[in-house]
Amino acid sequence: NAGVTQTPKFQVLKTGQSMTLQCAQDMNHEYMSWYRQDPGMGLRLIHYSVGAGITDQGEVPNGYNVSRSTTEDFPLRLLSAAPSQTSVYFCASRPWGDNEKLFFGSGTQLSVL
Amino acid sequence: DAKTTQPPSMDCAEGRAANLPCNHSTISGNEYVYWYRQIHSQGPQYIIHGLKNNETNEMASLIITEDRKSSTLILPHATLRDTAVYYCIVRRNNAGNMLTFGGGTRLMVKP
Numbered sequence: 001n002a003g004v005t006q007t008p009k010f011q012v013l014k015t016g017q018s019m020t021l022q023c024a025q026d027m028n029h030e031y032m033s034w035y036r037q038d039p040g041m042g043l044r045l046i047h048y049s050v051g052a053g054i055t056d057q058g059e060v061p062n063g064y065n066v067s068r069s070t071t072e073d074f075p076l077r078l079l080s081a082a083p084s085q086t087s088v089y090f091c092a093s094r095p096w097g098d099n100e101k102l103f104f105g106s107g108t109q110l111s112v113l
Numbered sequence: 114d115a116k117t118t119q120p121p122s123m124d125c126a127e128g129r130a131a132n133l134p135c136n137h138s139t140i141s142g143n144e145y146v147y148w149y150r151q152i153h154s155q156g157p158q159y160i161i162h163g164l165k166n167n168e169t170n171e172m173a174s175l176i177i178t179e180d181r182k183s184s185t186l187i188l189p190h191a192t193l194r195d196t197a198v199y200y201c202i203v204r205r206n207n208a209g210n211m212l213t214f215g216g217g218t219r220l221m222v223k224p
Contacts, residue, residue, distance in 0.1 A: 004156075035214070042200065043157065043214040059213065090156050100147055100204055100212055104156030 001026050006091050006105035013081040013112045021076040021108050023091030029103070030096040032074040036060065036087040037107075043090065049074055081112045117201045122219040125195075131188040133218050135201030138182040143205045146177060147212070148186045150197040157200065157214070160186065191222045 007022045025032065033048035035058075045058030049068040063085060065077040074093075078085060091105040118136040125131040137146065147162040161168055161175045163184075168175045174187040188195050200217040 042216050045213055092156070099162060100145070100202075101159045101162070102149075102157070102212060104158070106156055107154070 003027065004091055004093055004103050004105035006089075006108050008108060009106070010109050011111070013078075013110065015081060015083060015112060017081050018077070018079050019081065021078075021089055021091075021110070023074045023076065023105060024072050025074075025091075025093040025103070026072065027093065027095070027103065028071060029093035030071070032068065032091065032093045033058070033102075034064070034066065034074070034076045035090045035092065036085075037090065038087050046076065046089075083112045086110060086112045117203055117215060119199075119201050119216070119218045121216065122221070124221050124223055125188075125191045127193060127222055127224050128190055131191040131195065131220060131222065133186040133188075133199050133201075133220065134183065135186070136183045137201070137203045140181050140203050141205065144203050145205065146175065146181075146184045147202040147204060148173070148175065149200045149202065149214070150195075151200070151217070152194075152197040160199075191220075193222050193224065196220060196222045 004025045030051045034046040035043040037043050044060045046064050047066040049055045052068050052071050055066050055068055068074050089108045092102040094102045145162050145164050148160040149157040151157040160172050161170055163175045163177055177184045198217040198219050200214050
């Protein structure tokens with residue numbers, strides 16, 4: 001199993017550009033989520049999904065869209081990038097079950113100029 | 114989810130035990146204590162979790178006080194590779210949403 005795969009690893013955008021951060025997992029996990037991490041801070045939840053076709057907002061959802069058309073994929077879309085979205089983004093997944101053991105991807109470092 | 118309090122930073126000598134405290138005085142009876150760590154530039158990694166009994170795995174031990182208001186993560190023989198930010202999270206299982214992370218404790222293991 002590859003686990004949780006995020007692409008790209010690095011990205012530079014200009015203000016106002018759009019892009020999609022990709023996240024895929026091959027563990028058949030129901031739960032998937034996106035976090036952002038700013039320098040020196042903990043992780044903040046952006047959006048999450050409890051299964052295909054179901055998404056919900058986290059702590060900091062503004063400026064981001066998500067969809068979950070398949071169990072494997074959970075892309076994060078920035079429709080009009082802003083410098084405040086400069087951050088490291090992590091995707092995570094876990095199976096339905098009786099614990100909260102999350103599996104994280106290796107992250108995408110995004111800079112918005 | 115119950116709020117947790119952790120010291121912002123700690124040092125530990127290589128080869129010695131690292132004891133990382135976490136206060137969760139408002140924990141509910143059905144809430145578990147989870148520990149994750151994040152090594153620089155990597156995604157967080159699950160370490161261990163427990164409800165009320167002490168737990169041990171290949172990475173660490175988790176000691177939860179009898180009143181469950183605090184816990185300690187123990188790395189028995191810390192190495193330089195254990196230098197990371199350690200997050201303590203309190204949460205009931207299958208709460209419906211996803212884990213939220215606080216500031217954590219930055220552990221520096223020194224030679």
